[in-house]
Amino acid sequence: MNKPSIKEVAKKAGVSISTVSRVLNNSAPVSKELRKRVENAIKELGYFPSNIAKSLRKGKTKTIGFILPDITNPFFADIVRGAEDFLRKKGYTLILCNSDQNSEQEIQLLETLISKHIDGLLFTGTGSFNLLLEEKIKKGLKVVFLDRIIQGINASYVIVDNKKGMELLLDFLIKNGHKSFIFINGNKETFSAKIRYEVFMEKMKNAKLEYKHYFTNFSYDAGYKFAKEIKDLPHAIVCGNDLIAYGVIDAIEEKGYRVPDDVSVTGFDDILFSKHFKPPLTTVRQPKYRMGMKAAELIIKIIEENKSLNRGIILEPELIIRKSTKELKK
Numbered sequence: 001m002n003k004p005s006i007k008e009v010a011k012k013a014g015v016s017i018s019t020v021s022r023v024l025n026n027s028a029p030v031s032k033e034l035r036k037r038v039e040n041a042i043k044e045l046g047y048f049p050s051n052i053a054k055s056l057r058k059g060k061t062k063t064i065g066f067i068l069p070d071i072t073n074p075f076f077a078d079i080v081r082g083a084e085d086f087l088r089k090k091g092y093t094l095i096l097c098n099s100d101q102n103s104e105q106e107i108q109l110l111e112t113l114i115s116k117h118i119d120g121l122l123f124t125g126t127g128s129f130n131l132l133l134e135e136k137i138k139k140g141l142k143v144v145f146l147d148r149i150i151q152g153i154n155a156s157y158v159i160v161d162n163k164k165g166m167e168l169l170l171d172f173l174i175k176n177g178h179k180s181f182i183f184i185n186g187n188k189e190t191f192s193a194k195i196r197y198e199v200f201m202e203k204m205k206n207a208k209l210e211y212k213h214y215f216t217n218f219s220y221d222a223g224y225k226f227a228k229e230i231k232d233l234p235h236a237i238v239c240g241n242d243l244i245a246y247g248v249i250d251a252i253e254e255k256g257y258r259v260p261d262d263v264s265v266t267g268f269d270d271i272l273f274s275k276h277f278k279p280p281l282t283t284v285r286q287p288k289y290r291m292g293m294k295a296a297e298l299i300i301k302i303i304e305e306n307k308s309l310n311r312g313i314i315l316e317p318e319l320i321i322r323k324s325t326k327e328l329k330k
Helices: 006-013 017-025 032-045 051-058 074-089 103-115 133-140 162-175 191-207 220-228 242-254 288-305
Strands: 063-068 095-099 119-121 143-146 157-159 182-187 210-215 236-239 264-266 281-287 314-317 318-320
Touching: 006 017, 006 032, 017 032, 017 095, 017 157, 017 191, 051 242, 063 074, 063 103, 074 095, 074 143, 095 281, 103 133, 103 236, 119 288, 143 288, 157 162, 157 288, 162 191, 162 236, 162 281, 182 191, 182 220, 191 220, 242 264, 288 314
Parallel strands: 063 095, 063 119, 119 143, 143 157, 157 314, 182 210, 182 236, 236 264
Antiparallel strands: 281 318
């Protein structure tokens, strides 16, 4: 069954197409009699105006795209909630896309969102480079980076102070007598992993501590796999995020060791389950909900002012000490 057109509504109501448009958009006064005839025709025909066409005529679709790397990671759930809560109050709809940590998929999603005429984009990238995104920003696409920055692209961003978070964590471990470390980090192309790596290396070298460092993915499976291959336990295994830490703890305990009796394990993010994990995880808390809210607030400001706004918001982390770490004899 074909969808009725505005022309058919006008014919049935015995009015002009412009009169139907005025009724639909409340753009100009229409007599009660004509309005009633148009409304009856709309009801009888089952006519629904095209929201896309209406939005394009106004120059806005009231939609914001959000590309993130792993929808299964609870870290992003709080960020999305913060963004969506703010956007909903402003009358915007969020279109959520999962790139699955795949750069090619990320580009395809970006092309799809642009084809839907989004008003702006919140972007958490999978790597350190995205040529298509760079081109679209130069052509006027309004973007706010969230959690991760792509170097060389001039755009607004909302991140947590990764340097400070890592310093808080390592200073705590070193102060409590840990002298040998393994750092199982995330994707080496991501901004956060690079910053945390730099801090880790500086701390290890300055304090002349034993260490090993590995780049992997921000996932449970990555942590589990790496921990299964560890032969000699260090004093502490530092993990790039909480999901990696969960995998590490499960693998370590399957090998017959206990956390923290045999090795301390730490995470980064403080997702919901970390305080309930066995043992509860020592980690660095990122203000996830606030990150999403601030990013949404920033993208709306850019859209409403209709100009480029290159602003960086850096939020404070917090060290959360739980039972996955212990104090060693100095």
